[in-house]
Amino acid sequence: MSRLQGPSSRPAADEYDDGDFSFVPASKDGHKARLSLQGPSGAGKTWTGLQIADGLAEGQRFAVIDTERGAASLYLGDLGIQFDTLSMRRYDPRVLVKALAAAVQRGYPVVMVDSLSHYWKGAEGTLDQVAQAADRKYGGNKFAGWKDGTQLQNDMIEALMAYPGHVVATMRSYEHWVLENGKPTYKGVRAEQRKGIEYEFGVAAEMDRDNNLWFIKSRCPAFQGARIKRPHGGRDIAKPYLDWLRNGAKEIDPSAWIDAAGAKDATPASLLALYREVEAASALATPLMHPENGQPTNLGDYIRTRGTALKAAAQQ
Structure with a gap:
């Protein structure tokens, strides 16, 4: 038997797979901050990340998913900011997805990992x-x-990038050396994460032990090539980032999509239309807790599952 499968052996695509590939005018509507900070231990990543998260939250409480044994909470009095923490002891990527879904349920405007x-x-x-x-x-x-x-890694990053608020993530880094012609050659600093992870974020910065910060990737023009000594995260980073995101854009409240997905009067047609709207906003991977079983899922799967079930019930 051939290892190649013909069209007849493939599962039939349902209506949720059959998008019309319509192009629409480009806009920044609904875009949120996606920022990473990497550096060695002692560089000030947590301190700076908390200031940035607070600036992005604009006075609201934000969430910190803490894998550093409570390090963020130690700065609470020093920074004079308010946030809630979730201490983690297991680092299965699926556990982070569940934590993000819990943060969505609580409505945090910013999550920091x-x-x-x-x-x-x-x-x-x-x-x-x-x-x-x-x-x-x-x-x-x-x-x-x-x-x-x-697959686990990709699902985790998709959930992080689809969080319906701003995201700040810190990462440890190390010096990267390789052997070239039998000699150790320094290749710079690399984050302790999947290679190239920093390019998933809209803005990526690196810090050193003297608390200097520089941007290694930025879609925001204000940061391109910039270096900041001992940055004040709210003033130096959060504010110009928010100003750029909001310039010519309007806010989109993803909670309206979640409410519509679970509405009692939802129909197969309304859920399919909602799926297309969420798909166009690149928000299908938005993490959330399933309203019925309390398990983590994502907005796209929830809409699709509910719409398919309602359609099947109507056909009986």
């Missing part, structure tokens, strides 16, 4: 998941284990 590195190399992090999958399913073949680990 301090730090994202644990979900890569900590206990039960992506690297652990690869090793476990290799031993459990693939006879010790670590390369095959990446099939499982990559």
